[in-house]
Amino acid sequence: MPPVFSHGDLRLYLLNLLAEAPRHGYDIMQSLAERTGGTYTPSAGTIYPRLSKLEEEGLVTKTSDGRKTVYEITDAGRAEVRDRADDIAGIEAGLADTVRLIADEVRTSVREAMKSLRADLAAAANESPRASASTPPPAQEDPRARAREELHRAEAAIADFRGRVRAELRSHVARGGDLPAAVVDALQAGLEAAASSLSESLRR
Structure with missing residues (x-):
């Protein structure tokens, strides 16, 4: 089966998830698994480095909530999500096709x-x-x-x-x-x- 996310798509889709609501890392991994029909269950080693990169770019922030780290999108991140709405729609259409195939x-x-x-x-x-x-x-x-x-x-x-x-x-x-x-x-x-x-x- 071909990769669920093409190069750069996962980064953008993470931003899109955080635009919906602040999330901690495990919640992000679970959401990705659900929305890809179980075809993609990312590891912590895949997700956290990308979240750190988004934080370095000023697109997300993180705060501690007890034992969990919660990630939240910034205004700059929301602007990128708005500017790339067409790309996000294409990614979501591809995910829907994957679920239908399953x-x-x-x-x-x-x-x-x-x-x-x-x-x-x-x-x-x-x-x-x-x-x-x-x-x-x-x-x-x-x-x-x-x-x-x-x-x-x-x-x-x-x-x-x-x-x-x-x-x-x-x-x-x-x-x-x-x-x-x-x-x-x-x-x-x-x-x-x-x-x-x-x-x-x-x-x-």
């Missing part, structure tokens, strides 16, 4: 997982009659016992699928990624379709 990737992953699940259910439903016809169950086999065994297999498959999807979603959000409502809607629709496919297979 949302598309998540939606694609969910759709593929749902498609795979429906295919597995359909294949199992089609295979079951053929297997029964070619290999009759022994006379002593209890159909209820066999059904319970298959139920355990189905529950294990569902638990595995749930765990994988849940872990992927939680990991994505933990990295600061956005989770649009459309992605959740797609997930719900896919699960409903899978449940309907299962019900239809059981009624055959």
Whole structure:
């Protein structure tokens, strides 16, 4: 993936964040992670030297607030933000595109997982009659016992699928990624379709 910020863009975007409100360093890093959909989580070694440079240029000031250092934009900094409003708009548009790409990737992953699940259910439903016809169950086999065994297999498959999807979603959000409502809607629709496919297979 190409760099989220081109040369000089991060400096300008830091000024833009401080134009919104005074912030301490950790707040700045969290805001950057959120606004880039988790694609960019800067380190302290990246942010603080740039803040120090902005302070040297007279564009920000810093004050101590207990154990935290709060950075605040100066009039000169606000003037630069106003003068470069078009550049800032371009940076924000690029960030929005990045977040949309991430949302598309998540939606694609969910759709593929749902498609795979429906295919597995359909294949199992089609295979079951053929297997029964070619290999009759022994006379002593209890159909209820066999059904319970298959139920355990189905529950294990569902638990595995749930765990994988849940872990992927939680990991994505933990990295600061956005989770649009459309992605959740797609997930719900896919699960409903899978449940309907299962019900239809059981009624055959």
